[in-house]
Amino acid sequence: MTRTFLLTTTLLATLTGAAQADTLRLLTWGGYAPDDVVQMFEEQTGHTVEVTKSNNEEMIAKLRATGGGGFDLAQPSQDRIMGPQQEFGIYKPIDVSKLNKDLFIPSMLEATMKNTTVDGEVYGVPHVWGTSGLVVNTAEAGSVKDYTDLCAPEVAGKVSYRLKRPTLIGFAFAMGEDPFAAYGDEAKYTEIMEKVEAKLIECKANVKAYWGGGDELMNLVRSGEVTASMAWDTGGWKLNDDNKDITFVAPASGALGWIDTFVLPAKGQADDAAYDWINFVMQPEIAAKITAAAGNFTASKGADEFAEDALKAKYQASFPPEAVDNIKWYPPVPAGLEQIEGGVLDRVQAAN
Structure with a gap:
């Protein structure tokens, strides 16, 4: 039984x-x-x-x-x-x-x-x-092909991006660095971020506004106040519905x-x-x-x-x-890097 x-x-x-x-x-x-x-x-x-x-x-x-x-x-x-x-x-x-x-x-x-x-x-x-990269009005800023092109005289005063990690990473790649490869080397990563910091401070005169939210950026681009920006792919395609000259461009150094x-x-x-x-x-x-x-x-x-x-x-x-x-592709972020990035972003924000 x-x-x-x-x-x-x-x-x-x-x-x-x-x-x-x-x-x-x-x-x-x-x-x-x-x-x-x-x-x-x-x-x-x-x-x-x-x-x-x-x-x-x-x-x-x-x-x-x-x-x-x-x-x-x-x-x-x-x-x-x-x-x-x-x-x-x-x-x-x-x-x-x-x-x-x-x-x-x-x-x-x-x-x-x-x-x-x-x-x-x-x-x-x-x-x-999905990716972030460049959203460009190709009729007015067709020369923008990579992140650092946002600093060119041709788009002075008509550029926008966020003071966030994607901007630091994108500029690093466009400057010939590989920030992801340096994730395991805090000293090397700090060195890369110092170069990016100097470039972003130099680029401040070109920036119309540092955008914080998606709606803010979309309005800046739709109004024509901004002709080239860092943004996400779907945002660029949405803007394309309203203006065929505006679209998402995968940067030459690689979308993120x-x-x-x-x-x-x-x-x-x-x-x-x-x-x-x-x-x-x-x-x-x-x-x-x-x-x-x-x-x-x-x-x-x-x-x-x-x-x-x-x-x-x-x-x-x-x-x-x-x-x-x-x-x-974004890999996992090791401990300690956010503090390095935060310091860079604060100094860029405060620079004249």
Whole structure:
């Protein structure tokens, strides 16, 4: 009788586990799992999907509170993977052999895997991405091709950018430095930032205003007060709807890119469903539906061909393949660098 009871209990546990494995508990951002995509996935795979919308801070907090439990697939930005994994152990390694790697833009897959590797194991692969670079009125500031061109006499008094990290990083790359390579060398990073500080102080006369919010910048560009600025790609494309001369330009030294990833929480119970979801949504036609919902493109190779015609044209004009491969992806920020950057930004702000 005891033996029968044990066998029955084991069988029930196995069946229950199998049933749970058919449900994918997805922790993601708004727009990354649109209803029509979820429905198609469920119909084609037999899995069901439970979507919880979140953001970086909440994702890490939820997974940390449960030790990586409660979800089967999550989508933090790539700079939120290495640190939390080293400190809290909230993810499990990704078996890259279970992914259709041919679906990914190779440079993005390679960069994300590199930036999310801990102790030789890969913990993240790319999904949705975006960049900051240059938004330019090409009729009035067509000579602006890189960040440091914002300091040229031709655009004096008609330039805007933020006094934030992206400006420091962008100017560093345009000046021939590699700030990301110096992340592990505080002295070298300080040296680079000192050069950038001098350049930004020299450039102050060109700046109409340091923008703080997106609406502020959009108004400055629409009014013609600003003809060249640092900003994000989707902002440039939105302005293009109003004025065809204004668009996003990927800088010659490389746009600065962020990527929201796919990760497997440490205690996830439906890895097979998670891999199925990744391979499903990275198909170009499906990825284009996510772009339509989220407003940003994905790391799906060729998905731009299936995007809405106007958006496809803007994307392809801003990002020929060589510009995509030249994107500088943000790695995790080591402790101590924010203090260095903060000092630089304060001194630039205070300079006459």
